[in-house]
Amino acid sequence: MATDKPCKNLHRSPSPAQCMDHYGCIYENNHLITLLVDPENGRIADANRAACEFYGYSLRQFRQLLICDLAADPKSGVQEFVEKALPAGDEQSNRMFIDRHVLASGEPIDVEVHTGMMKMLGKNCVYTVIHDISERVSSEQRLRESEERYRDLVELCPEAILVYSGGIILFVNKQTERMFGNKKQELIGKRIEDFFNEVYFQSAEHNKLKTTGLLKERFRIEQRLIRRHDNRIFDLEISGVPVIYEEDKALQLVIRDITESKRELERAIRLQEHRHAVSFPLDSKAVLEKLYIPARTLSGDFFLFHKINEKQVIGIIGDVTGKGITAALNISALRVMFMDSLLSTQNPVQVLNDLNLKALQYLGEDYIAGCCFLFDFGTGLLKAAGAGINEFLYVPRGRDCERITVKGAPLGMFESSEFEEKSIPFESGDRFCFYSDGMELLFNSDELGRDYGYLIERFAGAALQDDCTWLGLNIQ
Template identity: 30%
Template structure:
């Protein structure tokens, strides 16, 4: 199939001239709803056509996915897109797709321009091509006919001509050569095409606006894959700024010398390593007042051997990159001292000679102090970073400046989350005023202070913290060092001790009261029963019922006292969980039904499990919990759910009792389980106390969660029945 001539599509003569003369591969593509069609291509593009297109019903159809995808993306975004292809036998083709609107056709086309980089630079590899494209020096490549085939971005920046404006043209056509230098440039280019190379030729060129500027040019030749010369390469370096500096230095050399002589920092000037000049500060640094002991000597004779290679490298590089960073060296002075110095080198011109000016700074004492500080910081940071206690440093505004790693272990916050922030929002609201007053007291008195407070962990839980605050000075600032530790366990132990002490007193009191009441109570009950048998009038039956009901209540209270008063003789055995619960629940079925309360039991793979326990004691616990739940729900309709599931890898069983009653306010929840504390009108406050005592004697755990108008949840965790538990309980 024959593709049309480009002039059938585009009438622009300049475009047509470029199309036929450029060495780039050029494709003009059109877009249909389904595919990309090749409309026109030039002679350099012929070898690529079969790679990207195939014969189709409507013409050459794109078959290469990346090529097709890039063209379609160009049509869609109306933006220029570039990509590359690499084939062993044809080289590397870097392709740029540009959207172009053709007025004659009244449609958008994609102009695809590909540069065959392998043929362009011959035996040079892709890394060199990357260097040429990205180097700060301007690069221009011409073929053997003098036609420009490649310029890099730096060329456009330096001369002001875009690549698309110069490709396919001769150098003299873009007006970068002064008229007087055209002949010289042509002669050097011809010599390059014959295999010659020229480095750092200082001359002048023109920018696009006509500005004349100084450049350094390196000329070389370009070969193809067979080593045949196919073009020339010119690398331009803008020397205008350096020329200006050299001119200014020449004009003010005497003034500059006086300034350097009076400079308080040591200055050396050397040429190729030989000292040409030193100022008074340099003489002092080197421990002499005789400049003849330095001038004419090698700079390497004063520096440690280990620094020679670095000094030589920087002394050479400074001529290509005038601004160098600061380096540190060790030198030996003429009075046999070793000193640490900072050195900054730059290149200057004196009487048209390039020399290196080295500015020095004696940092010996600074280095000694830094080393001492590093050792000190290393020791203290090692202690702080490995301390289990929380160590932090905050400023006078409470902003964190240092946070030890132990914070993440205990509180869950990373160091980055705490540095630059205050701890106010992590402190319990009830303790913020107290901690603020303590902090202010440290600032005012500068004396050590101690405080205890509650703090939120990242997961929302609360722990108790004890902190010691000390003020210390760091430079011209005063900061506060805080050493903190977790005292939650200590607080819980103190609370438990207080509770156990109270329980012990209650137990002793209960034992005495129960002993003193039980004997006379037995006698009273016996005589009343005898009297009842002798007086059988029915009209007095209800009085007897009341009397014996109250006596039974007194007897029940005495029995509960006795549970608290002394350890019970126990007979532990394997108790099936399902039997234990069903025998307990049946006692409340009638009462629950009368009060429209549903009792629901869910076994999560625990129906066949057993626990090692005293059956009657656990029944007493479950009876207390069910009775409390029913009384809390009445007189409303409600539901009690009991969920039984295994825990800790089936080593234990959790009984969860949940009711939808009115719940327990937060201020009362903390007191539950305290002897004689009750929320019921006729309660005596021993039911939960006894229940907790029984569970703890079974090596179990008893926990209550509740909230006002949110119901109550009670978890009881008991060990499962197995031989090891039987031996340990």
Template identity: 50%
Template sequence: MEHYGCIYENNHLITLLIDPKDGSIADANRAACSFYGYSLKQLKKMNISDLRTLAGDPGSSGFLALALDGVNQESGTNRRFQLRHRVADGGEADVEIHTGFITMLGRNLLYTVVHDISDRVRSERLLKESEERYREVVELCPDAILVHRNGTIVFANKRSEALFGARRDKLVGKRLEDYLTGSGITSQDYRKMLRLKSLRRSTRLQVTVIRHDNRSFDLEIAGAPITFRSEPAVQLVLRDVTKSRQEIRRAVKLQERHFAGDFPLPDKADFMKLYVPAETLSGDFYFFHRISGDEVIGLVGDVMGKGISAALGISAVRMLFSDLAMRIHDPARLLSELNRRALKHMEEDYISALCFHLQFTQGLLTASGAGINEFIHQARSGAVTKLIVPGAPVGMFPHSNFESSVVPFVPGDRLCFYSDGLELLDGGAEGERRYFDYDSLKFAIHESVLKDDCTWLSLLIK
């Protein structure tokens, strides 16, 4: 008994011995005295009901009812419940109480261990309040909002019902793909969707999806990692942009018609092209100017920005190029003058470009680079050479110097010019081949999530 008392007294757990008949405190250890702020003598004069808060926690009879519910001395079972207790200085604490019978001091008593869980309760309350505020905010949002974890939807706001065509209680527990994919979705868009399952940073993308009822529409999705119910998750804000995308598609067709024409001397070379925007409106461009029946000057490039701003930038470059190409046929000189005018008229918009001059009678290509600094020459023998032409982007420096590379060519040779977006495709064994082989390049673009617009021009000399 002396050994047991020593353990009881020095235990760091808050411990009280309660008389099950009336709830009076028969004994308390040092941890209990320290926690409640009373001396042992004071506690032994108190009833367990004296520790209840002003908020109205149960008195001695209520406490005993909780403590003794389902408990008997013979079975050795115990009870656990939560209350709120008041300490000597008037402060309050949330406590978790464990009780069970023990024979001590010659009496059958309730051995009561008290855990201070104030911090945990406070955290749970703040978390609940935070989630309630989150729900209030997302319910006011005009866009569909989902939270998903490991690909499974764990929360959906009211607006998501209209977008997905299903009640939100039906959405929760389902996979995103169950509602947003179908036979018509492209492999590229599907890979974009899969990336949303475990985002590590904020992202934004646009995809064309097919709903479970076969309705096709365009979605703009903004995703970000968050903590939801104390666990990592991903929040998605989804907006139906079908109508606005239709307008953009009209603009894309207009852009392709005006900015992506055919080669003006089809009797001199077979022309092939790939002109693929990473999103909607491309920031890439290419222009040709027919000097004569034997000469052509061209420009392939990329303006800063995306969408409408890029289209406006391309329009400005086209006007400047068309004016200059009527007078200047040397690529380096043309880029120098384009650089001067861009600095004057296009503010801080940089233009990556490569200018080339083709003289078919002489069999000469002259090329100069400005941010796009390489092109491919494939001889009719099959030998492939990647040529480098140094030069800073147009509009970056007032006194940029542009170098030229002169390449002789003969019938059967192929010349390939491309924007910098092509360099961002994944490499591999077929990496080099993509720069001059149409089928390999088209497959690579189709199977990749493009990081930039891609433009590729091929001229097979006749």
């Protein structure tokens, strides 16, 4: 019966030559940049192929160098390397440190050095693995420079900028210091309501500023605040965007002081309301109903009437470009130009032709959208021409409303503009509705032809991007 015989070489220990062959295979074919350094004198005892290719030295040249010869700092010595590679003489722990080396070509390179002790043929060596981190260091440097430039820009910004998280101020710029009336060190770690009356932070919008749970999208709010230490009133526009600040979720807030522009807007609104208080010049001939819906910022809606005689009234409804005080000034200019045009003509098309030339001459890039109309109660005829506002409604007594179109580009846009005119006969009980641009986008003709009571109910609480004006003229 055959028996299994143990292999003669199964438990035989490898010879030193075999160990060296095995070590050489692993060492030479390792893609990691590897050096063996004698800790007693700092001489480089060996270098693998990856090290030779990286540094540009042959193996013979490496064996003539000390490890400190690779250092970019000429003051670096063997002892310094040993202290970093083997702190406090600890030969068991692996170490890692950042250094700067120089290649054979003279090019400096940033490296991450990993070291550990090993024995090779009975001799202790520092096993040194080197990683090229030049790109990482360069990226970190670019990031630091970018952050410094960003901070410089933030500091120079004319708006207050702060970083805010969970109700706590984390960062502020110089303009924030001026707005709050406190130095940076007095603001960091505090709450906004420590400096402004807290009652103004109770709205649903402002609750976004107090939590990190809702920081998912950009937002913009307007708020009136009172500074605590001097009771100064601020109207502020606050824009927020989620950011990561020092590895935590936060909000970057840009706070713009709009106090003065708000005052200008309020003055412009009062002026607009005063203008809209006018009545129809021949109140025995027609009853005027008017509806004005202001937007968040006052724009350029207007309407004007002028009595030519006891049987004729000419008017215009329109919208000028611009917001706030600019719009109010443009309306004032338009009023002057309109009255000047009436000195030479009372025909709607001719009035628009004259206004178009005046707009080109005096208003520059500002345009006027309008519809000019003439009521002749003697002949029972309406004449209307359009310039940007290209439709109005005619509601005959007891019948459905009709949408009337009058073609024509806005005033001041083209020197050679042509304006279409329509003539509509009317009688007692009929009604005309004129409205500024934008109304027809929100409501259909049937709705705009309804009475004032219906419209005022439909428009209650409407928040529009642009002003809207509606005029209803009921023929007596």
